[in-house]
Amino acid sequence: MTLTAAAHAAGAPASARQQVTMSGAINRALRDAMTADADVVVFGEDVGTLGGVFRVTDGIARDFGQDRCFDTPLAEAGIVGFAVGMAMAGFRPVIEMQFDAFAFPAFEQIASHVAKMRNRTAGRVNLPIVIRIPFGGGIGGVEHHCDSSEAYYAHTPGLKVVTPATVEDAYTLLREAINDPDPVIFMEPKRLYWSKGSIESAVAATTFESFGHAAVRREGTDVTLVAYGPSVDVAMQAASAAIESGWSVEVVDLRTIVPFDDETVVNSVRKTGRCVVVQEAQGFAGVGAEIAARVQERAFHSLHAPVLRVAGLDIPYPPPKLEHLHLPGVERVLDAIARLQWDDNADTRFLANASKGGAA
Amino acid sequence: MSVSTISTTGRTFMLPDLGEGLTEAEVIEWHVAPGDEVHVDQIVVTVETAKATVDLPCPYSGPVLTLHNAPGAVVEVGRPLLTIGAERISGAEEQSGSGNVLVGYGTSEAKRSGRRRVNPEGRPTAANNLGSDAAARTINAPATTAPATAAPSVAPKVISPVVRKLARDNQISLARLAPSGPGDVIRRADVEAAVRMGEAGLASQEVAPAQVPAGADRADDIRTPLRGVRKTIADKLTRSRREIPEATTWVDVDATGLMAAKDEIKAVNAVARIGLLALFARISIAGLTKFPELNARVNVEAQEIVQLRDINLSFAAQSPRGLVVPVVHDAAEMTTAELAAALRELTELARDDKLTPAQMTGGTFTLNNYGVFGTDGAAPIINYPEAAMLGVGRIIDRPWAHEGQVALRKVAQLGLTFDHRVCDGRTAGGFLRFVADCVERPVLLLAEL
Numbered sequence: 001m002t003l004t005a006a007a008h009a010a011g012a013p014a015s016a017r018q019q020v021t022m023s024g025a026i027n028r029a030l031r032d033a034m035t036a037d038a039d040v041v042v043f044g045e046d047v048g049t050l051g052g053v054f055r056v057t058d059g060i061a062r063d064f065g066q067d068r069c070f071d072t073p074l075a076e077a078g079i080v081g082f083a084v085g086m087a088m089a090g091f092r093p094v095i096e097m098q099f100d101a102f103a104f105p106a107f108e109q110i111a112s113h114v115a116k117m118r119n120r121t122a123g124r125v126n127l128p129i130v131i132r133i134p135f136g137g138g139i140g141g142v143e144h145h146c147d148s149s150e151a152y153y154a155h156t157p158g159l160k161v162v163t164p165a166t167v168e169d170a171y172t173l174l175r176e177a178i179n180d181p182d183p184v185i186f187m188e189p190k191r192l193y194w195s196k197g198s199i200e201s202a203v204a205a206t207t208f209e210s211f212g213h214a215a216v217r218r219e220g221t222d223v224t225l226v227a228y229g230p231s232v233d234v235a236m237q238a239a240s241a242a243i244e245s246g247w248s249v250e251v252v253d254l255r256t257i258v259p260f261d262d263e264t265v266v267n268s269v270r271k272t273g274r275c276v277v278v279q280e281a282q283g284f285a286g287v288g289a290e291i292a293a294r295v296q297e298r299a300f301h302s303l304h305a306p307v308l309r310v311a312g313l314d315i316p317y318p319p320p321k322l323e324h325l326h327l328p329g330v331e332r333v334l335d336a337i338a339r340l341q342w343d344d345n346a347d348t349r350f351l352a353n354a355s356k357g358g359a360a
Numbered sequence: 361m362s363v364s365t366i367s368t369t370g371r372t373f374m375l376p377d378l379g380e381g382l383t384e385a386e387v388i389e390w391h392v393a394p395g396d397e398v399h400v401d402q403i404v405v406t407v408e409t410a411k412a413t414v415d416l417p418c419p420y421s422g423p424v425l426t427l428h429n430a431p432g433a434v435v436e437v438g439r440p441l442l443t444i445g446a447e448r449i450s451g452a453e454e455q456s457g458s459g460n461v462l463v464g465y466g467t468s469e470a471k472r473s474g475r476r477r478v479n480p481e482g483r484p485t486a487a488n489n490l491g492s493d494a495a496a497r498t499i500n501a502p503a504t505t506a507p508a509t510a511a512p513s514v515a516p517k518v519i520s521p522v523v524r525k526l527a528r529d530n531q532i533s534l535a536r537l538a539p540s541g542p543g544d545v546i547r548r549a550d551v552e553a554a555v556r557m558g559e560a561g562l563a564s565q566e567v568a569p570a571q572v573p574a575g576a577d578r579a580d581d582i583r584t585p586l587r588g589v590r591k592t593i594a595d596k597l598t599r600s601r602r603e604i605p606e607a608t609t610w611v612d613v614d615a616t617g618l619m620a621a622k623d624e625i626k627a628v629n630a631v632a633r634i635g636l637l638a639l640f641a642r643i644s645i646a647g648l649t650k651f652p653e654l655n656a657r658v659n660v661e662a663q664e665i666v667q668l669r670d671i672n673l674s675f676a677a678q679s680p681r682g683l684v685v686p687v688v689h690d691a692a693e694m695t696t697a698e699l700a701a702a703l704r705e706l707t708e709l710a711r712d713d714k715l716t717p718a719q720m721t722g723g724t725f726t727l728n729n730y731g732v733f734g735t736d737g738a739a740p741i742i743n744y745p746e747a748a749m750l751g752v753g754r755i756i757d758r759p760w761a762h763e764g765q766v767a768l769r770k771v772a773q774l775g776l777t778f779d780h781r782v783c784d785g786r787t788a789g790g791f792l793r794f795v796a797d798c799v800e801r802p803v804l805l806l807a808e809l
Contacts, residue, residue, distance in 0.1 A: 273522065304520045344547045346519050351543035 017198035022170045023056045025199045026132075026188065029174040030057065030094060032203065034064055037092060040178060042069040044079055044096030044132075053098060054134060054193050076106035080131065084113055087127040094178060100135040100187075101144040107152070114183045115158030129183045130174070135163075136230045136280050138191035138327055140320040146190075147317060148281030150229070153185040154257045154290070160211060161257040163187040165232030167197030169215075169255060176208040189230035212259035216268065220250035223274040223337055226265055226291050228254035231278040231328065238278075238333035247337055257287055262294060269299040274340045275307045278328055283311030305340035305347065370445040371420050372428075375435045378409055384436045385409045387429045396424045398444065405441060420444040517545045527551045530558065531602075593683055600744035603660065608739050609788055610775035613796040614762070615755045619770050621802040629697070636755075637675070637729055638700035643798040644727055644750050645671055645692050645699075646808045651791040653783040654748040655724050665782050674723030674743055675703065676730070677710040684710050685743055687723040731755060736773045747782045750795065751775035774799070 020028070034040045042057060048071035051058035061069040072079050076097055083093035097103035103110070110131065118126045137146030154161045162177055162184055164170040170188070177184040217232060218239050227235040232253045239249035252268050254261065269275045275295050279288040292307040310328040318326050339347045375385060385407035392404045401417040404424075408414070426443040429435050516534035518524040519541065527534050527546075532554045534546060541547045586594055600606075618639060625634050648655045648671050656667045673691040677684050686706035691699060709715045726743040731754035738751050753773040760769035776792040798804050 301521050301525050304522050341519055344519065344541075344549055346517075346541050346543060346545035346547070348542055351517075351545065353543050 017200055019196040020167060020199055021194050021196055022164070022167045022188070023054050023193040025167045025171040025197075026056050026174055027058055027060070028199065028203065029171045029178075030060060031063070033094070033175055033178040034060070034068055037178075039090060040068075040092045040094060041086065042094045042096075043072050043082075045072060045074055045076075045098045045102075047071060047096050052096065054190070056132075056134075056188075056193075057096070076102055076104075077109050080106040080109035080114060080129075083129045083131075084109065084117070084127060087129050088117075088125060092128045092130075092178060094130040094132060097131060097133045099141075099145045100133055100147040100149045103131070103133050103149065110153070110159070110183075110185075111156050115156045118182060119158060126181050127183050128178075128181050130177045130180075130186050131183065132174075132186045132188060134190045134193075135187045136189050136191060137317060137323050138230060138280075140323070141190075142320065143317045146323070148279070148312065150185075150187055150257055151281060151286050153187075154287055158183065159258065160184045161187065162211065162255070163189065163229035163257065164255070165189070165192070165217075165227070165229055165253045167192075167195060168199050168202045169253075171199040171202045172205070172208050173211075173255065176211060179208070180211070187229060191230050192233065195233075211256040212261050214255055214261035214264040215253045216250060216264065217253045218249065218251040220248040220272065222248045222272055223276060223340060224250045224252060224265070224268040224272045225276050225278055225333065226252045226254065226268075226288075226295075227278040228257055228287070229280070231280050234280075234328060234330060234333060235278050238330045238337070241330055241334060242337060245334070245338070249337070254291075260290075260294070262298060265291065265295060266298045269295050269307075270302045273302050273304045274337075275299075275303070276333065276336045276340070277307065277309045277311075278333055279309070279311045280327055281312055282314045283309055284314050286311060308336045308339060310336045370422070370425050370443045372440045372443045373404075373418055373420065375407070375437050375439055375441050376416070377437050378407075378414060384434050385414070386434050387431050387441075388413065389431055390427055392424050392427075392442070394424050394427060398422065398424055407435070416441070418442075418444065422446050517543065519545050519547050523548045523551055527554070530555045532558065590682060596744050597741050600741050604658075604742050604744065604779045605781060606742050606777050607780045607785070607788070608775055608777040609785065609792055610737060610751075610773055611792055611796050612771060612773050613799045614760055614769045615772045615799050616770040617801050618799045619755065632697040632700055633704065634696055634700045635703075636752075637703055637727070638696055639802070640729070640750070640752055640795075641673055641675070641688070641691065641699045641703065641727055642696045643795050643802075643805065644673065644725065646798065646805055647750075647791045647794045648725055649692065650794055650808065651783075651787055653787050654778060654791055656747045656779075656782045657724070657745040658747070658779060658781050668724045670724065672722050672724045674726040674746065675706075676726065676728045677707050679710045679715070680713050684715060684720060685723065685726065686710055686715055686719050687721065689722060725749070728752070731772065737775055740775075740777050742777055742779060746779075748776060748778040748788070748791075750792075751777065772799075 030040075030042055034042070042060060044052075046053055047057040048061040048066065048069055050071075051060070057069060072082070079095050079097075083095045086093045097106065114127055114129060114131070133149070135150065136148050139146070150161055150163065153159045160177075160180065160182065162173050163186075164173050170192075174186060177186050217236060220239065223242075225235040225239060232251065235249075235251045239251050242249045250268050250272055252265055254265075275292075277288040277291045277295075279286055281287065283289070286309075288309040288311055292309055295307050296303065310332050312328060313326050315326065317323070339349065341347055378385060386409075388406040388408050390405050392398055392402075398404055398418050399421040400419060403415045404418040405416050406413060407416060422444040423446060424442060425445040428440040428442060435441065516537070517539065518527070518534060523546070524534070526532075526548065527537075530551070532551055537546050537550050537554055539546045540550050584590070618636070622634065622636060622639060625632070652667055655671055656665055658665055670690055671692040673688040674685045675688070677686055686709070688694070688699065688702045688706065691702075694702065706715070706719060709719065723743060723746055725746055726749040728738070728740055728749050728751045730738050730740070731752050734754055736753040738753075740749055740751055742749055751774065753775070755770050755772040757768045758771035759766050760771055761767075762769055774792060774796055776788055776795075778788045
């Protein structure tokens with residue numbers, strides 16, 4: 001892993017460097033990509049004059065001109081369809097779906113055309129499109145504005161699904177996504193937009209690590225927390241809190257959900273023997289379920305306990321005042337870790353006939 | 361059933377799908393006539409397809425009303441063969457089926473893929489899923505028809521895969537453990553306790569773990585108590601596999617030279633009756649002298665490797681009661697003629713079941729001539745507590761690169777299985793290469809004398 005977790009690095013050396021926000025890092029990545037390649041264009045709702053509702057495209061239209069960065073009508077299917085046409089004509093569109101749920105009107109374009117064009121044309125037409133989607137909750141938003149929609153895309157063959165958890169990764173992964181010859185769903189954790197870190201070394205780099213490499217953000221020996229995007233931060237906090245209970249927690253940040261880095265995840269679980277998957281999205285049929293399945297398939301005989309998931313509740317996104325109950329937090333992660341059969345007593349939650357004996 | 365229709369007059373047995381995409385069959389011979397009483401699964405007709413001649417069992421019982429086709433007629437799949445009257449069998453009976461599935465359609469409702477799944481115990485996977493024995497009888501019988509048994513209805517619950525593996529590695533039968541955890545879950549502590557008990561002297565459990573619960577079996581399975589010679593063999597092999605981390609290396613060798621040497625010796629000294637086994641014994645002894653690390657045993661308790669001064673050559677022989685391994689003591693002190701005589705004598709004693717215990721103990725290295733079974737190679741189990749075994753495959757004519765051309769040569773495969781604790785691949789390979797070189801050019805032995 002050549003990329004360090006700037007956001008989580010020890011305070012002293014990081015603060016010596018210039019700190020930028022994640023939205024700033026994405027802005028910088030867009031600018032650097034547009035400078036490097038005249039075919040890169042940015043468009044979407046309010047990304048031009050306004051500079052995006054999260055200020056991600058701030059100043060880009062001003063600095064690169066209306067031909068390179070422009071506003072579109074409020075019609076997401078049209079935005080994606082337009083990008084398909086531009087990509088076929090040789091451009092590299094980077095488009096924004098203003099909020100996670102706003103991408104759903106474009107889902108038909110994404111799932112049926114963006115994802116399938118290379119296959120449909122037997123490899124003759126590839127679509128170098130990046131679809132940026134601010135996603136996830138934790139910002140006091142309402143429904144339509146807080147969904148975690150990664151599973152829909154991860155389930156669709158033909159799409160790469162990427163989500164940064166650190167400021168540096170936001171820069172690096174977006175540069176890599178724009179360079180990618182195929183469509184990439186780039187999911188930006190809204191609640192991390194204002195997190196800070198350094199991107200100096202990433203900006204200075206001339207090449208970027210290819211997709212499919214997870215990062216061990218924190219090493220530990222007792223249990224592996226697998227997370228991505230906004231949940232990495234939760235996992236890191238839980239890992240710190242777990243020290244009090246005597247658990248040494250390893251945190252793996254997937255970075256790219258598709259392609260999936262089985263090797264890093266499985267090696268970690270083989271080492272620790274226990275695994276908890278953390279995702280903010282609703283748990284049922286989510287990405288976390290896929291991760292849990294892959295882990296138990298590949299590391300079965302290393303497991304001291306079932307692979308557990310900590311996820312959002314299986315409900316529509318709740319009103320702002322209730323979202324703290326919905327989102328998986330440190331306490332729920334620690335509760336899951338506690339269930340991992342540390343004392344040679346079975347986890348009784350799903351155990352039939354469990355009244356015998358003394359374990360809780 | 362799909363192959364039948366039920367009418368007011370009776371049930372008509374249609375020509376079933378005989379598999380493999382066959383669409384028709386010729387009626388060869390009827391085994392029943394109108395008016396005969398037939399019972400379920402009685403063979404009623406012989407038909408011939410493009411593939412085979414097949415006897416068809418009838419799925420119904422009752423009187424035969426009609427034979428729809430004369431011998432010689434070609435019947436399409438799904439067309440009537442014969443109609444059975446009256447006695448309507450109950451739905452339940454029909455469902456249960458007869459289990460007769462010889463010709464690929466049978467009377468069973470369940471459809472299976474027919475593909476056998478391999479698993480370590482050689483049992484159908486369904487049985488493992490049930491955790492008991494239920495479906496172990498036959499792959500074709502629906503699980504529901506398996507007889508109820510006293511065995512547990514669910515698999516033993518284990519706290520984790522790691523503990524399950526711990527039990528398996530120690531040959532602990534999970535079905536026999538008493539779970540101490542809530543919900544009847546076997547905990548690590550339970551397995552560890554069983555391991556300690558096993559070490560304390562439950563030898564019988566060590567040797568024959570009841571991995572297949574007794575209830576899994578049919579009453580008419582053939583059961584042979586594991587005792588006497590079979591038990592001794594089982595104990596020794598089990599102990600070897602459990603304790604010795606063996607590795608095997610092998611090489612193909614041109615034995616033409618050794619065969620010629622044997623013939624030459626015979627020409628000048630027929631009385632000594634020096635055969636191939638004696639020559640291999642001689643070569644092995646020379647090899648062990650050169651690589652004494654292989655003439656050894658590991659003493660686990662003392663945590664030491666004991667390299668032995670005497671070479672006592674074990675060799676595999678057949679007795680009326682099974683495999684025995686007689687020992688030529690102090691083999692290094694013998695001439696080749698003496699070796700041949702000793703091997704011959706011990707082989708005869710084995711055949712007559714007259715070996716004394718002393719003649720079967722104290723071996724330090726085994727020569728295993730499995731070529732007598734017509735096989736080329738083997739991955740043998742080391743003769744505990746020895747450290748190595750030389751295996752000799754059959755010697756047959758094979759094309760072989762010889763002096764720049766392909767020639768028919770007497771070729772055999774030699775294999776060395778060794779206890780990896782006593783030495784590494786370099787030593788084992790060196791020994792095996794030395795043996796191979798001597799087989800190819802027996803005159804090399806002169807240099808080692």
